[in-house]
Amino acid sequence: MVGKKSGKALRDEGLERTDNNMDLSSWPQVPAINQKNYYTDYLKRDDQYLAFRLANEEARTKMTKSAKDQDRALAIAKTNEAAEAETEADGDANMEDADEAQTEAVGSKVIVIHIGSQNLRIGLSSDALPKTVPMVIARKAKTSESEDREEPKPKRQKLEDGTLEEPEQLFGPEWSSHFNKMSADLKVHMRQNKRRMLPNSKEMVVNFNRRTVPETISEHNDPMRIEWTELSNPPPEYIVGHPALRVADASKPRYKLYWPIQNGQCNESDYASKRMLFLDISLILEDAIKNQLGLTSKKDWPQYSCVFVIPDLYEKSYVTQVLDMLMREFAFARVCFIQESLAATFGAGFTSACVVDIGAQKTSICCVEEGMCLENSRVNLKMGGRDVTETFTKMMLHDHFPYADINLWRRYDFLLAEELKRNLCTMNEASVSPQVFDFHLRVAGQDTQKHTFKAFDEVHLAPMGFFEPTIFDNSAKLHRRRQLIERSVDIYDGQYNDPISAAQSEILTALAPPLPKTNGDSQSTPADVQATPSKPQPSSALGRVQDQEATPHSSVAGSPGPETSTSQAGGAGTPAVSVPTTQTSHPVVEERDDILAVYSLDTAILTSIAHAARSDEKKMRDFIGGIMIVGGGSLTSGFHLFLEERLQSLRPGFAKEIMIGVPPRDLDPQVVVWKGASIFGKLSGTNDSWIGQLEYDRLGARVMAYKCMWSY
Known part of the structure; x- marks a missing residue:
C-alpha cells in the first residue's frame, strides 16, 4: 500500500500546489442564479409589443383630439350664447352633415381587392358593387399562346397517320366510356322521376350536327360584331384586362396571355421566375386602380388603406409577398387581410x-x-367553372359539334366556350332534351359564321363533374408545382408552417x-x-x-x-x-x-x-x-x-x-366575398388588424402574428 507522499517529496518532483493569486481566466465570473427566486416579465405584457403600443398610442391620440374638440366647441358655444335657437339648430344640422361627410370619407379612402383565378374584383369600400377585371395580362412575344402550344385544348387523340380520331374516340376510350356511363345513369334517374325521354335522342343530336353547315354573315351585317383591341404606334409592352382578351391572335406584333393566378394559387407553370410572376400581379392591380378607380396619380395612394382578401387555406409566402407589394410598391397607409369565407358571411x-x-x-x-x-x-x-367549360367542350365534340376546330388556347374560342357554358348548362333535369341552339363565331379580320347545333344531355353532365371529378382533365394542374415558390418554413424547427x-x-x-x-423516412x-x-x-x-x-x-x-x-x-x-x-x-x-x-x-x-x-x-x-x-x-x-x-x-x-x-x-354570388370585405374595411373603430407603415418597417411580415384575427 502506497502511503501519502510528504510535502518535500512533492516539491522534489515538482507536484507541490502553489497559489500565485492569479485567476484562471480574464473573463468576468458570473455567479450562478438562484433558481428559486428569479422572475422576468419579458414579452408578458401587451405594452412590450410594438403593435400593441402603437395601437394604444393611436387610441390615446384620438382621445386627446376628441377632448380638445369638445373644449373648443364649448368655448365657441359660450361666445355665441346670444345666438337664436334657429341658428343653433342649423349648427347642429351642419355638425351632423359634417359627421356624415367624415363617415363617407372613411369608406371612400379604403380600397378593397379580391384576386381570383379568372377575375379581379376591386373597388372602394364606399362603392355598392366592385369593378370586375379579367386577371390576365398580354405581353409581347414571338408567338401567341395558341401558336406556342403544340396540342390544342382540349387535347385530341390522333391516328398513326396524323389524322384525328373519330369524334367518339377523340379523347380516348376511357373518357368515352365514363361519359357514356354518366349519360346512361342520367337516363335511369330521369325514368325513375317519371320524366319523358325519346329513346333515340343521342342519335338525333349526332345526325343533326353531322349535316349542319355554317352560315356566313358579312361584318357590316353583324349587329353584335366585336370591337377588337387596336394596337397603338408604337405598340405597348403589355395590355391588361378586357383589352388583353380582345387582342387578335394574329396581331403584329404577337402578344401572349399570362394568367398569374391558377387554381387559386400562383401560376408556376407558365412563368420562368418568381419576380415576373409578382410583377404581372402588381401591373394588373396598378392598372385597375388607375383606370377602374380613377386614382391616376400614385402620389395620392399613400392616403388610402387597403383590404386584401386571401384564401382560407393560404400560403404564407404568397401573403408576405403581397404584403410587401402593398406596403412598398403601392405605399398604402394601412393594409389588413381577411379570409374569403369570413368575408362571405x-x-x-x-x-x-x-x-x-x-x-x-x-x-x-x-x-x-x-x-x-x-x-x-x-x-x-x-x-x-373553367373545368366545366373544358368538359362541356369535350362532350360537344364527342357528339359531332359542328365547330370541330375549337381550341380553348385561342382567345375568341375561349370566350365562345365560356358564353356557351353560361347560357346552356343547367342542372334541371326537366331541361334535358334535344334542343337546337346557335352561336356566332367572330374572328378578327374574318366574316362572322353562324353555327346551328343540337345538344342533349351535355348541358347537364358537364356541371355534374363537380360530383364526378374524374371526368375533368386534371393532368396539368400539378405541372411545375413548387418550382418557383418554396413552401414557408419555420425558422426555429424547420417544419412547414403553412396553415x-x-x-x-x-x-x-x-x-x-x-x-x-424505408428506414424510418418516407420516400418522396x-x-x-x-x-x-x-x-x-x-x-x-x-x-x-x-x-x-x-x-x-x-x-x-x-x-x-x-x-x-x-x-x-x-x-x-x-x-x-x-x-x-x-x-x-x-x-x-x-x-x-x-x-x-x-x-x-x-x-x-x-x-x-x-x-x-x-x-x-x-x-x-x-x-x-x-x-x-x-x-x-x-x-x-x-x-x-x-x-x-x-x-x-x-x-x-x-x-x-x-x-x-x-x-x-x-x-350577385360572385361579389359576396368582395362585399363582405368592403364592410370589414368600414369597421375602422373596432378593427384592430390594420398594419401601418411604421409597424411594417420595424417588424416586417412578423407583424402578421399580432394583427391577424386568426392564428397566423
Whole structure:
C-alpha cells in the first residue's frame, strides 16, 4: 500500500500546489442564479409589443383630439350664447352633415381587392358593387399562346397517320366510356322521376350536327360584331384586362396571355421566375386602380388603406409577398387581410354558415362560427367553372359539334366556350332534351359564321363533374408545382408552417395512401407524378362522426388519416388499398405536393361539416342547415336544388335539416366575398388588424402574428 507522499517529496518532483493569486481566466465570473427566486416579465405584457403600443398610442391620440374638440366647441358655444335657437339648430344640422361627410370619407379612402383565378374584383369600400377585371395580362412575344402550344385544348387523340380520331374516340376510350356511363345513369334517374325521354335522342343530336353547315354573315351585317383591341404606334409592352382578351391572335406584333393566378394559387407553370410572376400581379392591380378607380396619380395612394382578401387555406409566402407589394410598391397607409369565407358571411350578414365558394379554378369550403373560420373545417379543391367549360367542350365534340376546330388556347374560342357554358348548362333535369341552339363565331379580320347545333344531355353532365371529378382533365394542374415558390418554413424547427386543416388532410389521404417508409423516412415521389382521384366513398369521411370523436381538434398541426380502405387514384377497377392510421403530428400527405385535391363536392362539404361539428349533433344540424353557395361557378341553373338532393341521399338522417342558401337581398354570388370585405374595411373603430407603415418597417411580415384575427 502506497502511503501519502510528504510535502518535500512533492516539491522534489515538482507536484507541490502553489497559489500565485492569479485567476484562471480574464473573463468576468458570473455567479450562478438562484433558481428559486428569479422572475422576468419579458414579452408578458401587451405594452412590450410594438403593435400593441402603437395601437394604444393611436387610441390615446384620438382621445386627446376628441377632448380638445369638445373644449373648443364649448368655448365657441359660450361666445355665441346670444345666438337664436334657429341658428343653433342649423349648427347642429351642419355638425351632423359634417359627421356624415367624415363617415363617407372613411369608406371612400379604403380600397378593397379580391384576386381570383379568372377575375379581379376591386373597388372602394364606399362603392355598392366592385369593378370586375379579367386577371390576365398580354405581353409581347414571338408567338401567341395558341401558336406556342403544340396540342390544342382540349387535347385530341390522333391516328398513326396524323389524322384525328373519330369524334367518339377523340379523347380516348376511357373518357368515352365514363361519359357514356354518366349519360346512361342520367337516363335511369330521369325514368325513375317519371320524366319523358325519346329513346333515340343521342342519335338525333349526332345526325343533326353531322349535316349542319355554317352560315356566313358579312361584318357590316353583324349587329353584335366585336370591337377588337387596336394596337397603338408604337405598340405597348403589355395590355391588361378586357383589352388583353380582345387582342387578335394574329396581331403584329404577337402578344401572349399570362394568367398569374391558377387554381387559386400562383401560376408556376407558365412563368420562368418568381419576380415576373409578382410583377404581372402588381401591373394588373396598378392598372385597375388607375383606370377602374380613377386614382391616376400614385402620389395620392399613400392616403388610402387597403383590404386584401386571401384564401382560407393560404400560403404564407404568397401573403408576405403581397404584403410587401402593398406596403412598398403601392405605399398604402394601412393594409389588413381577411379570409374569403369570413368575408362571405360578412357580405351575407350571417353569424354562422358553411360557406362553399365555387370559383373559376378553385372551390373552397369552410365553416364559419361567430366571426371565426373553424380551422379544421377548411377544404380547398382544385376544380371550378373553367373545368366545366373544358368538359362541356369535350362532350360537344364527342357528339359531332359542328365547330370541330375549337381550341380553348385561342382567345375568341375561349370566350365562345365560356358564353356557351353560361347560357346552356343547367342542372334541371326537366331541361334535358334535344334542343337546337346557335352561336356566332367572330374572328378578327374574318366574316362572322353562324353555327346551328343540337345538344342533349351535355348541358347537364358537364356541371355534374363537380360530383364526378374524374371526368375533368386534371393532368396539368400539378405541372411545375413548387418550382418557383418554396413552401414557408419555420425558422426555429424547420417544419412547414403553412396553415393546415384536418378536413383537407382527410381528403388528401383518401385520394392517395401514405408513402411507403424505408428506414424510418418516407420516400418522396416526383412532383410530376400526380394522383387523380377515383370515385370517393362517402363513408370514409363521415362514418366516424356519429360513432366517435374525429381527429383531435385542439391542435391544427395535423390529423390522422381515415381508418377505412379507400380506392387508390387511377380509375374504376383499381384494387382498394388499405390506408393505415397515422398517429404523427404531421400526416404524411401534408408533406407532399404530388396529390391533387380534386374530390366530389357533396362529400367534401360533409367532410368539412363533420370536422367543424366534432360529433356535436346540434352544431352538425346548424351547419348542415346553413350551407351558403357563393362564387361564379354556382350560377348554373338548378345547382342548389341538385346539391340538396345529393346531400340528402348521403345523409338521410338529416334530410329535413339540409338547406342550401343563397346570398340575401338578391346579391350577385360572385361579389359576396368582395362585399363582405368592403364592410370589414368600414369597421375602422373596432378593427384592430390594420398594419401601418411604421409597424411594417420595424417588424416586417412578423407583424402578421399580432394583427391577424386568426392564428397566423
